[in-house]
Amino acid sequence: MHLNTIILMSGTWVKVLQLFASLSLLIVLHEFGHFFFARLFKTRVEKFYLFFDFLFPFSGLLNFSLFKKKKGDTEYGIGWFPLGGYVKISGMVDESMDTEQMALPPQPWEYRSKKPYQRLFIMLGGIIVNVLLAIILYIAIFSIYGEEYLPIRNAKYGIMVDSVAKTIGLHNGDMITSVDGRKVERFENIVTEIAFNDAKTIQVLRDNQNVNIDIKPGIIHSIITREKGSFIAPRFPLVVDDVSKGSEAAKMDMKHGDSVIAVNSMPVRFYDEFDSIKRTLAGQQIVLTVMRDGQEKTLTGIVPENKILGFAPSRDRFFQFETIKYNPAQAVGKGSSFAFEKVGNYASSLKMLFTSKEVKASESLGGFITIGKIFPDEFNMEKFLMLTAFLSIILAFMNLLPIPGLDGGYVLFLLFEMISGRKVSEKVMEKATTVGLVLILTLMVYGNGMDIFRLFKK
DSSP states (O other), rough: OOHHHHHHHHHHHHHHHHHHHHHHHHHHHHHHHHHHHHHTTTTTEEEEEESSSBTTTBBTTSEEEEEEETTTTTEEEEEEEEEEEEEEETTTTTOOOOOOHHTTTOOOSSGGGGOOHHHHHHHHHHHHHHHHHHHHHHHHHHHHEEEOOOOOGGTTTTTEEEOOOOHTTTTTTTTEEEETEEEOBBGHHHHHHHHHHTTOOOEETTTEEEEEOOTTTTTHHHHHHHHOSEEEEOBBBOEEOOOOSHHHHHTTOOOTEEEEEEEEEEEEOBBHOOOHHHOOTTTEEEEEEETTTEEEEEEEEOOTTOOOOOOOEOOGGGGOOEEEOOOOEEEEEEEHHHHHHHHHHHHHHHHHHHHHHTTHHHHHHOOOHHHHHHOOOSHHHHHHHHHHHHHHHHHHHHHSSSSSSSSHHHHHHHHHHHSSOOOHHHHHHHHHHHHHHHHHHHHHHHHHHHHHHHHHHH
């Protein structure tokens, strides 16, 4: 098996394991939120499961557990169907669809016997825990790692642009000064400003001249739906950092610290210049001129068909990042505000599905593959915690949607009861929950189906 294939598989498994660990943690804590408030109000919880012990949403099919243990009134377990988890609360219409229990007279320990505000807290428990978890994780991240960012002014070589950025008139080496006339302090926020705020122009400094770039219709769609590469990235000179063992770069005798100054006799200085030439040479000879210890050296090799030579360029050495350190009290404020900022950003992205002509559900929605891609190929605790916190926000937001079968659907019925004074009948709840569960399954199948379709489409 080719070395690059092995590396790719290794990176894929790292993503899969991170996704599994993150989602499992979030599911358990989400269900614990329901469990906590149920027990707080002396409501019996019959089951607490990570994953489903039946073929979701058909509670009577393929009922078995990978693990289960009864403690008190509650059976704790791990199901075989890995699409979520649940707590079965006595006297409640839920995923288990236990209509036999609902036909019996209400008991004091049942959900349906509790006061409306108590039932509301039980239903919001998972969402509350997910939001609190995100805040706690962000507080921990800012307290331990601080906050590192690249000020735009410190991207001293300007930007590297991809094919999409080129179509609107951006050039390699441009220095972005503002978006729609608004100054952007951090480089990482440029694309967010363009995509989420429906920007119309970008202002750049090019050859010491101020240039106004119009953002053409369709660009936001292209930015959001892209799978590889970056719309823009900080530009940097090409100096070799790491060389993969057994790679073509290793065979060419590339070394850490080599500075590439020419490709096939064409002078280059920046990585984007090298990459542009390399992409035209798949299967062909490549001759690199490098500076090593103050002397020029010539390295010769063949560009693989996948166009990957197998070395990592040194980036960070050319950028002066700024780091903000937070004491515990400051971290609490920063972590809390950052969590709600992320909630706002995610709400804006969902809003674009319905309001933007450039965002299509078929291209934006995805399943586990889409989620897994956000994790890095190599495990990094800071990034793992940051992504887990963000997924916790997504889980809270999605569960708040007013769909029967999700927490938001139950909350909607409870709010109706609290406002009108009339309780929604259990028959209506059962039918609504059935429809909601089918809708949820349909969305899951659609999202994961689109992931599979995109894989075969490549």
